[in-house]
Every structure is written in structure tokens, then in C-alpha cells.
Amino acid sequence: MNKAALSNKDIQYRDFALNGNLWKVTFQVGFPLALYQSLNMIFKILDTMMAAYIGGSSVSAVAYLSQINLMISAIGGGLAIGGSLKISSAYGAGDYEMVKKRVSSLFGMCTFLGMAVLLIILPFTKQFLAFANTPDELIELGSKYFSIELISMVIMFFNNVYIAIERSRGNSKRILYLNTVVIVVKLGLTALCVYILRTDITMIAVATLVSQFLFFMIAIKNMNVKDNAFGFSLKSMTFQKEVIQPMVSISFPVIVERAAFQLGKVVVNAMSGVYGSLTVGALGISNNIGGLTTSHQSGVQEGGAAVISQNLGAGKVQRALDAFKCVLAYNLVIGILGLILTTVYMEQISFLFANNVNGVDRSFQELIMKVYHYESLGGCIPLGINAAVVALLFGFGYTKHTLFLNFSRVFLFRIPILWGLQNFTDLGSESVGIVMMASNILVSLLSVVVGISVIRRICREYNVKFRLI
Template structure:
């Protein structure tokens, strides 16, 4: 009698780790479909979202400038501090989601459910620590050596940003999980809604209600909350392996440690990369304020080329991880080859557009200042030379993420800033008389050089892993 009562309960528990029909179909498609189509279907919505995000990011900066120059400075400066803190949540979401993709490919749906549920729980704990910083916002800003006038301008803004960061943590985890299951079209649609809502609210607060930096932060929180509502509803509504269940939360080392180990290099990578960019901007002040501004414009323009490559990187990493989980090493390598073609093509197209319309592009940001326009064109010409090499680097990063080699990806990213950028700029400043042109040269050197480092890393990793997978296959 006891056995007959226990059996139905077991069946109910098993149902919570099943896949929906759509998830089963996507898994089959990822493991057996045309790889050209798989990469395209998974990555293209992410590429479009990244590009739109770049466009509206520029619009956001333009609206901030309508308030005051101090507002632009405060937003720009505090953005670097925010990015360092938010790197923790972003890195955790990406690193852990790759282990989720791996379990998905392995067909271990109980493990998948535990990783999804535990990741949400870890996000909750991290959010508590961030919220604890709110009462100490002024101290945090002072520790980050924020100018006194910007602390006065932006302390309330920073407190709100910390609260908004908690919302973003939930959204990052949700997006990472949806990406693992191939729901990139949903991610794109939801994020477009968020971007449009934020742009509309910012415009309303700035131009109509004549708001300030605080209302800009409120616009961000409100728009991001729309996505968080969807995230909470979907994670509770889905009674399958990708849904959240408190029963499956576990902080045992064998479950959490692989996710943490994979995430730590990504967290460090994002934080130090932001810190490195801050160092370069600071060093560029030697050539005057116009050069710093021109470098910022050039970086923003370069972001339009990097956006589709980042989308391809994120999508391909998930596909590679899933195929590795299923033991399809050759297919994972095929995904790497295909994303390499896509990324190089994206870089070549971006370079052709940039050089074909350089006068028009540079004049858009110069405001009838010929000297500033010339500086933008000069620096951006050098930076654009790295579009194709960065496509190669992005493809290698997708491979390393997918294979779980995040420590190697960290080394590559750090070399880009702390070997090929900061020291090179220091050398040019100390031993040449190139002037502001040095800033553009440094961008070219770092972006091209990192591609060679990435290729070397890929050759070593592929050779080593190919041998390991052959031995595993022979053992089976």
C-alpha cells in the first residue's frame, strides 16, 4: 500500500524535470540540425538586440547632455563604477548558464533543474549584498575616488542604480537561461520593449517634465522592472526543467562549485576590462579634453561593429556548450568554424561602411567643430582596422566559453588591455612625439594583437581537447 502511494509522488516530481515539446525540438535541432541555420537562428536575434541597444545608448547620452554637462560627466563616471559591481551578476549569469547548457545537452534534466533553481537563489543572495551598499553610497563613491562635485550630483542617482542593479541581476539570469534553451527571439522582443520604454520615459522626464539625473535612473528601473515581471512569471509558471523550484535549490559543493569556478574568470574579466578602459581614458587626458572626447566617440562607434559580434559570441557559446555536453565534439568545432565565418563577415562589412562614410559619421558627433571632427576620424580610422581581428577574437571567446575554458578567456581579455593597450600607450607617450594619434594607434595595436593571442590559444586548446575527446570516445 505504501509503495502504491509513493509511486504517484515520484511521478509528479519527475514531471518537474521534464522538457516541454518546444525545448525537446530545440535540443534536437541544436544537436543535429544544419549548423549554419543553428548559429543563425540562435545568434541573429541577439545581434539585432545588441545593435539596437547601442543605438539607444547613444540617444540616452544625448538626452543626458540636455540636462547639463555635469550630468553627462556624472553618468559617464558612475557608469564605470556600476559596471564593475554589475560584472559580478553578469559574469555569474553567463558562466552558470553555460553549465546549464551543458546539462541540457547531456540530457540530465534533474541536474538542469537544480542548476537553474540554485542560480536564481545565488542571484537572490548577491542582491542582498548589493542592497546593503545603499546606505553607504557616499563612502563607496569616495573610495572609488569620485570627484566631490560628482558625488553631490550623483549620490542619489547611484543609490537608485544599486537598486536597479538588483533588478538587472534577475533579468540577467532569466536572459541567460532563456538563451540556453534557444529562446533568443523572445529575449530580443522583451529587450526591445525595455529599450523603447526606457527611451520614452527618459525623454518624458527630461524634455517634458524637465527632470534631472535621478529621474533618468527611475526611467531605467521602471523599464527594467517590466522585464523582471515577465521573468518572475515565467520562472514560476513553467513546471519543467527550466523552471524554478525551491525544492531543487542546493548549495552543495558538487553543484555550485562548477558554476562558480566557470563564472569567476568572467566576473574578473569584465571588472578589470572596465577598470582598464578607465585607465586609458585617464592617460589620454595628456592630449587634452578633445582627444578624450574623440576616443569616447570612437569607442561608441566601434561598439556598432562589436554589437553583432557579441551577439554571435553569446549564441555560439551556448550551442558549443550544449554539443559538448552531448559528447558531440566534432559538431562543437563545426559551430566554432561557422561562427568564425559569420564574425569575420560582420567585421568586414562594418569596416567597409565605416571607411565609406567616415566624413559623414565623424561630422555627426563634431557639432561643426572641424578640429574635433578630424580627431574623431583619425582615431576611428585606426580603431576600425581592428573590426575583423575582433571578429576572430570573438569567435575564439565563444569556443572557450563553450568549452568552459573561462580562465584562458580571462588571460586573453586582460592581455588586450594590460599588455597591448596601457603599456603601449605609456611607451608612445614617453618615447614618441605622435600626439593624439597615439590613442588611435593603441586601439589598433591592442585589437589586432589580441586576435593573434586568441588564435594561438584556440590552436592549443583544440589540439589538447581533440586528443582528450578521442580517448574518451575510444573508452566508450
């Protein structure tokens, strides 16, 4: 076996991805990732519920500070997505030596990135939170929480790269199994700290750190495969232009897009703070409830993007376009089911978040329901369409277009509309729900326009035809 060979399992999956039934391929790759994403969202929801048990201010602190963490983690997440797409492309093209170089070099870039984040932000946590316009009460309550979460986030840089690599080789089930183990550990530790030891939110962050470190150790073990193309090798790590530049070029717009999107959400949270910290908490909870649907769609999106990239790398452009249609169909079904189920059981779901150590906070429950009512209408189905278009754009390398879409979503369709509602209406806290609905619908309509334009360009460039049905 040469130093960049494939295992029998990887050879079989490559043949399946390039020649198998596309509905089955998309399902087999996308749905374990959808379950993985939904488990992550359920984990976030349970985490929020436990923080809510401590008190309303605690859940608001977790909701607000989590958005800031997500803004920073977008850097590592964007790098992982861009790198994995180029790994998938090399895998589809059969260039296994390049696969190994990109896998190893991606981990090298992640190391430098993580060190930079810790050195720049960790010593100045309170100042950084103040710069992010965090309310003083939340800084006092959650600065230690944020510091520990920051360390966890750097470990997650590596974990996200590992997940992206496994995704590029179609190993979705392994991602699902590992994530299940980590979530069980995380929730078990959090429940121990909140319900038995009665600690504050700092120990919730400690539980996250322990669980992510466990995932990191498992990832190191699985990547220590000497001769496999998908194994890490220090000798294969290189910063040569032909290895690094394609990954950086496709990753940079994704990094900017995700960081800008999360920054926009931080700004929206800060603007929502004029209605009180409980409105911030209700908005965060509403986002999490909506994530029960959109997380599934994101999983299908990620799996679909990998399948599209693999087939494009193998020169099968028509098949890559057909994979997009599968992603779109699956996401529409998920969106319809999600809208129905969350609407029917909204009262029961919101009750879980409004129940704390002092009993049920009915006003907080009603606020959650009011915000989510609007968000569900603009999120479940429209964002499923948006996710399918993003899969197409990622798979074909049009990451600058995804930057345009998410920038528009927040800075054109969300922040200005919220500003207008706050300054020219007296709707109050209801405004945050309305703006979520409006921005999600508008960006989905824009993604349809962008998707049609890109598909026409692909058809002209590669001389292929596209029919939606």
C-alpha cells in the same frame, strides 16, 4: 509530467541543436542575440546622444560612470554566463532534473550577490567614486546618477540570469522581443526627461531603473512555470556541491576577467582625463560606435557558446568544433560590413554626438572621428576573430583562458602602451585612439595562438580532427 520535464518547444529545439544543420542552428540562435546586443548598443548610443544634448560634461560623466557600473555588473554577468553554460551542458546531456536545480540555484546566488553589492557600495557612493579616481567635477555631477544606476544594475543581475537561461534553451527570439519593449520604454522616458522636461542626467538613470524593473517583472512571470525544467522552484534551489560547484568554478574566471577588463577601462578613462573631460567623452562615444559592430559579434559569440556547450554535453565533440567554424565565419562577415559602413558614414554618426543644446561642437566632432579612426582599424575585424575564439573557450569550459586574454588586452596591451605614449610622445589626445587599435589587434593575435593551442588539446583528448575549411 514530472517536476523536471521539458516543453514540446524545448524538446524540438534540443533535437535541432544536436542534429540540425549547424549553419542554421548558429544563425537561428546567434542572430537574434546579435540583434539583441546591437539594440542594447543602439540604446546606449541614443542614451549618450541625449546626455550630449544636455552638455559635453554630462556625456563625459555618463561615459565615465558607466564604465564603473560595468565593472561591478561584470560580477553578475560572469555568474550568469558560467551558470548558463552548465545549464546548457546538462540540457544537452538530457539531465533535466539538474537543469531545474541549476536554474533555481543560480537565481538564489544572484539574490545574495545583489544584496551584498548594495550594502557595500550604495551607502558610500561618493567615497567609492573617489577611490575609482573619478574626477571631482564628474563626482559632483553624477553621484546621484551612479547611485540609481547601481540599483538598476542589481535588478539587471536577475535579468541577465533570466536572459542566460533563455539563451541556454535556444529561446533567443523571446530575449529580442522583450529587450525591444524595454528599450522603447527606456528611450521614451529618457527623451521625455531630456527634451521636454529638460532635466539633468539623474533622470536618465531613473528611466533605466523603470525599464529594467519592467523586464524583471516579465521575467518573474515567465519563470513561474511549475513543472518545466527551466522554471524557477524554491524547492529545487540548493547549495549542494554537485549543483553549485561546477557553475561557480566556470563562472569565477569569467567574473574576474570581466571585472578586470572593466577596471582596466576605468583606469584608461582616468589616464585619458589628462587630455580633458571631452577626450574621455570622445573615447566613450568611439567605444559605442565600435560597439555597433562588436555587439553583433558578441551576440553570435554567446549563441555559439551555448550551441557548443549543448553538443559537448551530448558527447558530440566534432560537431561542437564545427560550430566554432560557423561562429568565426559569421563574425568575419559582420566585421567587414561594420568596418565599411561606420567608416563611410563616420561624419554623419559623429555629428549626432557633437550636436547639443548650444549647436554643433565641431572640435568635439573632430575628436570623436580621430579616436574612432584608429579604433575601427583594430576593432571590427580583429575583435570578431577574438569573439569566435572566446565562444570556443566558453563552450568547452576554458574560462581561465578567456581571463588570460582579457587581462592581457587591458593590463599588457592597453595601459602600458598608453602610459608609454603619454610619457614618450607628444601625440596628445590621439594617443587614446592609437592605444585602442594596438591593444585590440594584439589581443586578437594572442587569441589566435590560444585558440590553436586549445583546439589541438581538444583533438588529442577526444580523438577528433579539426579542419578550418
